[in-house]
Amino acid sequence: MNRAELAIHGGSKVKTTPFGTGKRFGFEEVSELVEALNQNTLFYHFGGKVKQFLHDFNEIYGVRYSVAASSGTAAIHVALGAAGITAGDEVITSPITDQGTLIGILYQNAIPVFADLDPHTYNMDPHSIEARITGRTKAIVVVHLAGNAADMDPIMEIARKHKLKVIEDCAQSYLTKYKGKLVGTIGDYGCFSTNDFKHISTGDGGLVTVNSGDEKDYHVTHAFADKNYQRFGSSVQRDLHHLAPNYRMTELQGAVGIAQLKKLGSICERRQQYGDRITAEIGGLPGIEPHVVEPGNECTYWFYMFRLNLSELSCTRTEFCKALEAEGIPNMEGYIPDVVYMQPLFQNRTAYPDSHYPFELTGMTYERGLCPNAESILQTAVRLPVNEFYTEKDIGEMIAGIHKVASFYGKR
DSSP states (O other), X not given: OOGGGSGGGTOOOSOOSOOOOOOSOOHHHHHHHHHHHHTTOOOTTTSSHHHHHHHHHHHHHTOSEEEEESSHHXXXXXXXXXXXXXXXXXXXXXSSSOTHHHHHHHHTTOEEEEOOBOTTTOSBOHHHHHHTOOXXXXXXXXXXXGGOOOOHHXXXXXXXXXXXXXXXXXXXXXXXXXXXXXXXXXXXXXXEEOSTTSSSOSSSOEEEEETTOOHHHXXXXXXXXXXXXXXXXXXXXXXXXXXXXXXXXXXXXXXXHHHHHHHHHHHHHHHHHHHHHHHHHHTTOTTEEOOOOOTTOBOOOSEEEEEEOGGGBSSOXXXXXXXXXXTTOOOEESSSSSOGGGSHHHHTTOSBTTBOTTGGGTTOOOOTTSSHHHHHHHHHEEEEEOOTTOOHHHHHHHHHHHHHHHHHHBOO
């Protein structure tokens, strides 16, 4: 192939037309918001919108109880509080995630411990999880990254063996299925985000499923999201025994959520279709390792991420990404710049200014090389946007762009 054929070298671009776009919000959301305002209250306990939102979500997910929160970050904190996580406990989680997964652990003055990942699914490796368990371990926060299910059967087996709570972080994984089961319904708690960067949006917001189905567990979870006040029926119990935050969802968020849930099925169906098509059509290209979804699972692709095997390519990742961008295909190097434990917070052990608490309770430190697979993923990954408003032509041109660049730089 002539080098000039790449757009970055003066050749013709693969994609010359804009990607499909659409409106996330419309009359349905406006109608629900008007009804919320007409209640003359925006407080969740007095209004009906948050209650309806939770009811509709429970129907979709087949759960008896869920609790609303002000964000996905708050949802994880609520689940940790309900699980009884306290000062000095250790909680095992993923090194490739948003800080929102970790904030609740540290607010409970517990200590994050990081398990390594499967190099192809980008989710937590059960063997690494079990190797990280100590006498202080009390929970596992399982991150289902980018709409792809973690390997929950062995994780649950490990949790039962060691008497650990399992909290699923499903912020990027709406309607994702693991062996036919919806993620978020398998562990003790499932946590979801409804901020503006997720499958559905209420601006900000979150949900916690209480999968035991136990009413007492639900009451504890519900209370932890509301200062540990017990608001059920017409009574309010303010006899407090433990600290809890105020993470209440408003009626405005609940109203938008009702309308958004009606669109969730079609959003996830389209994203799954597009992501699976990309995998099917880039497999076998030199230097390209598609995002693996294990047989029997269903991925709803908040984004699509593949890896480069640079030993099969005559370019760097940066050169590959720039060439792909020049073909009209937006992309990014990796997902986050580095594994989360390389953040200054963990390297300096400063969850709080001028303090090493709670890390000093165990002397926990975080060294480069702690999770080699995770570090390698971020050094070799290329992230593509996937959007339900894209057209089949858009996806085809994305695939064509990857083919063109991979074929040019491929050594064989």
